[in-house]
Amino acid sequence: MVEALNISEKLSSDTLAHGPKIYEKDLETKGVITIEAVSKVFSHPDGSLVQALKEVELNIESGEFITLIGPSGCGKSTLLRLIAGLETATSGSLCLDGKPIVGPDAERGLVFQNPYLFPWLNIHNNVAFGLKARRVFGKEKDEVSKYLELVGLLKFGKVYPHHLSGGMAQRASLARALINKPTVLLLDEPLGALDAFTRMNMQDEILRIRSEKHITMVMVTHDVDEAIYLSHRIVVMTPTPGKVERILKVPFPRPRSRNTPDFLLLRGKILEILHFAGHLEEPPYQI
């Protein structure tokens, strides 16, 4: 079963490398995000205006893994919060599966850098929160243990959040978002606070969940390696005003290696776009 999944994953990644458009064609096409000419202007308390996003255009396919990368203040979180419905765009339109996004909804899960587990609920009840809020807890009680198991926290259901390590807390918040079976999962630097090893484990975990549940994922990260390791496409953003600078396709098959020459070349290219490459020779061929 697991092998079969891996193979289908590989195949779909391979088709991805060749055909630009359709990913995992035979699965239902939900979770398509269309962002058209979206701008966001914040007014600060002192009266000054900040253009956080300017004319952002982005189309995200069903089941695609997109990472947003760029320097601090380029509007990554703002874009994510717009998709989540926590902010409203100053102009432009955001749609999910053709329907305009108005306000937050359980179909668009969000995981922050800080796990924000509810400290007054134990882990089991934290994960169950979405079910209860949507009034389906009676029917779907058993889901809680399933999702706790998915993130390896089955034994910690009775524990309160302040007893968990950072990685465990983040996994719990992932389970809490996933239990609603969202079509889109938005991740705002979810692994930013974790050590390198926990981080790589979590990356694999996220990939596993994505392939199992067929969820469109949009993730903000500051880690170029992470972006290349995870995504189908990388959206490179630049600040003042925040805009999409370049969208790069990552054509590598999965499961990916972090050490192939192509990987390092793409890494160099992204850093170059962000002007962090240091002194870099142009690669002799195009990736």
Added chain:
Amino acid sequence: MRTAEKAIDEVQLCTPCEAASSKAPKEATTTCEATCELEEKTLETSETSLVAKAESKSRVNLVGLLNSNRTVISILLALVVELDFAASGKQPPADRPYFVYFLLISLVFFTLFPLLFSSRKSILEKFREKDNFYAASFLFLNVLNLLTGKFTVLPPIFFPTPDRILAVLVEDFHYLIIVCLGSSAKLLFSGFFAGALAGLVTGIAIGFSKTASYWLNPAIKILGPIPPTAWIPIVLVAFPTTWTAAVFLVALSVWFPTSVMTSSGILNVQNAYFEVSSTLGAKRLYQIFWVGIPAAMPLIFTGLFSGACASFLTLMTAEMVGVKNGIGWYIHWQRQMLSYANVYAGLIVIAVTFYSLITLFFKFRDRILVWQKGMIKW
């Protein structure tokens, strides 16, 4: 030379093995003897050292016993003073030797308690820790007895003997506890729950609704700081009975801190929790009851606690001014009659009652707030 060295070796061998099995010194001696039975001379040396050790240990045990039960000694001392010293005769005697009864009951309690709970280490540990405090308390009663009953250094009208105070508690039990305390409790609970409920409602409204905040906040800020007892002249006129007036005053004194703390608790909840819950599918009403209020719980309890303390004060004042019943009124009335034994008895009842209420309150709070970091003390 060689044997002497060996003897020293043997002694050194014996001591740690004795120390290790301090619970069974007999066994230790026999095993030590076995190892020591190599040479006669060494045997002698080690045996003498063992005897000396055993002796010093039994002395330590006696001192340890005395040390671990200072309360009992203090009680015995108080008993000796009460029974052996003649009263000065300046204080009217009680009908029965209540102080002796009290000391005897305490003596039985404090000697039996460690025996009854000898298997429950944690309870015993707590009990031992408080030993000094209990001992000092009985010493205080003892000194008080000396100053009032025996030598009567203090004016007898204002400082009755412990005997007489206990006599009031026993002989006036029905009136003091059932009638007065009962009436106070009825007033206190009616006022407290009415005030707490009103405070929670206004606090939650201010926390979640801009309109409520606009209208209620200034009202609370202006009216809240007025001490509830300052309303007495108006309230006594405005309410049909003094009892309802007193309930209102108690409620008022609980309402203000509860309301302020509840609203500020809710307003201080990190917005991220509301955002997270909304992306998980929670609607407004669900967020109010399952995010806002639980997150504000620590501050709500702080408000309720200040409210409870304020309500005790208001209750006592209200009873001394208007209501013709209750424990506060009892004290006021007895003071006017210069029956200070009754006044002290009333104070003791109040202290015990309020102490128990506050303890119960904190137990309840700790139950609700188990999730708080560093709050796992029961």
